[in-house]
Amino acid sequence: MLLSIFGISSMWIMSGTTVSTMWVMSAKNVSTNWIMSVKNVSTVWTVPATTTELPRHKECTCETCTTEDEQWFSQHFQKTFNPFLTGSCNLSQETFNWWKIIQCEECHLSTYKEIIKKIFEIIPEPLPVVEARPHRCRTCAVVGNSGNLKKSHYGKLINQHDNIFRINFGRTQGFEEDVGNRTTHRAMYPESATNLDNNTNLVFFNFKLKDLYWLLRAVRTSSNAQIKHKPITNKNRVMVVNPTFIQYVHESWLLKTGEYPSTGFMTVILALHLCDKVSVFGFGADRDGNWSHYFEVLHDKGLRTGPHPGSAEPFLTREYELPQSAFNWWKKIQSEKRDFNSFNKTKEKVFKTIPAEPPVVEASPHRCRTCAVVGNSANLRRSHYGKLIHQHDSVFRINFGQTEGFEEDVGNRTTHRVIYPETASNLDNNTNLVLFPFMIKDLEWVVQTFGPDASSKDSPIANKDRVMVVNPAFMQHIHELWLQKKGQYPSTGFMTVILALYLCDEVSVFGFGADSDGNWSHYWEELKNKKLKTGNHPGSVEYDMILKLARQGKIVFYRGF
DSSP: OOEEESSSSSSEEEEEESOOOEEEEEESSSSOOOOOOOOOOOOOOOOOOOOOOOOOOOOSSSSTTTTSHHHHHHHHHTTTTTOOOOOTOOOHHHHHHHHHHHHTOOOOOHHHHHHHHHHTTTOOOOOOOOOOOOOOOEEEEEEEGGGEEEETTOOOHHTTTSSEEEEETTTOOOOOOHHHHHHHHHOGGGGGGGOOOOOOOEEEOOHHHHHHHHHHHHOSSSTTTOOOTOOOGGGGEEEOOOOOHHHHHIIIITTSSSSSHHHHHHOOOOOOOOOOOEEEESSOOOSSOOOOOOTTTOOSSSSTTTTOOSSSOBOOOOOOOOOOOOOOHHHHTTOOOOOOHHHHHHHHHHHHSSOOOOOOOOOOTTOEEEEEEEBBBBGTTOOOOHHHHHHEEEEEEETOOOOOOOOHHHHOOOOOEOOOOOOOOOOOOOOOEEEESHHHHHHHHHHHHHHHOSSTTTTTOGGGGGGGBHHHHHHHHHHIITTTSSSSOOHHHHHHHHHHHHHHSEEEEESSHHHSSSSOOOOBBBBSSOOOOOOOOOOHHHHHHHHHHHHTTTSEOOOOO
């Protein structure tokens, strides 16, 4: 198949022979809202003169077609899936149970079926999905709303597609040069409803029963059907997305990361089911790492994707609202007994003590932020990495990692000390304290240590303006997306490596893994039991992932000796 992506700040491309997985990234945030695509790769074969190449069956006239099987793509894509509801659609109880959890709906499948029946008494059954044919090539453009579309001049290119999908509030008037002026499909839900002309298809994403009641009122022709923000639309062009399709995208494509997929990502996958060639525009951050819309400037440019996995903010801030699902995952780590309300009250106290935003250096096209993550492995002994570590802009050290007496191997600079309360140590006034909280008690430690009533006894010497509290949702993101839920939770060391990928442009990793003799110990001490003891986190899985990152060129891994 062929999927083209336009207007994305940078792409992480992991290539096989004919497969590329594109992970949308920005310098400010790594987007966990995956846009996975299969890229057409040209391969030159040396064919003996006696060999005749057999003609390849083509399912469409495009160079490549989405329905052509390729191993990676086939693992996610279900060719026969019908994305849209029909009046006769028999939604399973299992899917309904998954769907109603999205918005904590208290309703029954019978109620759902009743409202669907009423809707399809008013709107027609959706036309069957036009299947791929050898004599045509169905081209589609999915146009997101990112600020990276400004000055892109993609308008004419977008207009050339047979079908053009726009999402939620995405505008055209005044932005024709960058986004075009044609719209064949508008993907939205009630809160993002906008006026449609008589020829535009309304692709309706429903996340709760209330959405279906909204749609029913919107398409009724009686004078009593007055609803706020009622879209001007042709009821014959309403296409209701099947909750089973939403579940399929969440489970097959996103591997159950986040509570549910974003409208934008689901529209990309929907286009793969409806088209032979898909072009994607306007997803991700702009080149400066800012997240905004092409038609407006957001006052808070931090990515806020709510319960779907666009990206997990690495650090807690005063304004950040932790999703209930992330709290539920987090509190299982240490069997936290207190509830979500207790977490929010404690968080409020924390940000009365430390600054509302962490001291993060933003990405810029004018600089390259280099970072060293220094682990504690004995393989650092006699490594002479000290001077090399010093050359990095930021140096992350973990827990008890010492420098005094080991300068030749590990250097003596520290810009970030990664800890949790049990590993707290004295810091100078210029070192950032990166706290990984594993329970509400850890957040209370911040208040007790840096608040106005703090006692100097047993408190680290640290600058409270340099305290950075890692977001529990970010910890969940690492566990579910990077480690595929292996182990109970990730180790502090591995989470620091992933954190560095979010904060830095180039990452070097030192002092992870065993020494050359296979022993697990610390460079400053001898452990009596040298067997790998990782507790509840998956040491071998994490190490394999570090090796994979090194092979992909995402980090430079110095294994030591």
